[in-house]
Amino acid sequence: MARSVAVRAAAVTGVVAALVATATACGASAGDDKEPEHRAFGLHGRTLTVDSDDSALDLVVSDSAKAGRVEVTRWFQGHVVVGGDPEVTWAMKDDDRLVLRMKCSGVVADCSARHRIVVPRGVAVTVDDGDGRVTARGFEEPLTIRTSDGSVRVSDSSGPLDLRSADGSIHALGVGSRQVRARTQDGSVRLELAAVPDLVESHSQDGSVSIALPRATYRVNTGSGDGSVRVSVPRADSSSHVVTAHTGDGKITVRTAN
Incomplete structure (x- = not known):
């Protein structure tokens, strides 16, 4: 019995190790997302705060951007083998705070996000990015x-x-x-x-x-x-x-x- 338990434990450990190695070798890259999502958010006032926990950010000022609106393009790739499904969210809060979040956790989890943020001219911007x-x-x-x-x-x-x-x-x-x-x-x-x-x-x-x-x-x-x-x-x-x-x-x- 002890030998069977040990064998099963070793097998599970080997499978998990293989999954970890596979996920690491095929690291997720937001650049692989060929169908990025686009969304526009209303902006009230002349200031914008970008609050991101884990994403690469590209910020651009454009004369063609409509006043009172922020345009965002999102690229995302995520793989979770042992854990919950990966998820990214975006929302404008308090009229001037763009909140970007990514949920990616598990024994084997690999996710990557990138956002391109276009703001109209004349807007002061503050960026607070946790990782990226x-x-x-x-x-x-x-x-x-x-x-x-x-x-x-x-x-x-x-x-x-x-x-x-x-x-x-x-x-x-x-x-x-x-x-x-x-x-x-x-x-x-x-x-x-x-x-x-x-x-x-x-x-x-x-x-x-x-x-x-x-x-x-x-x-x-x-x-x-x-x-x-x-x-x-x-x-x-x-x-x-x-x-x-x-x-x-x-x-x-x-x-x-x-």
């Missing part, structure tokens, strides 16, 4: 992005930027923002500005910091716990253009953009 990379382009209004686990990429934007990632790199390239704040605990920070900023604050706990600035005179403050520091922009303590760059472990470069 975030890209954004075209923003003239304030843009705030927080992600617990994922990279942040911003381009073609001129509004104030406040970008943070607990685990991921932050890149803001070709932006004309007068105020840029970028902070990550684990990852590099790369900022390339197209207009002379009033304030740039950058910090990485573990990663390099690189800042390219238009030609001007700056008040620069830098510090690296373990890494080289190279500042080649013109400097003056009286300058109203303030740049700070700090990292716990990594090199710092502050240079004039080519």
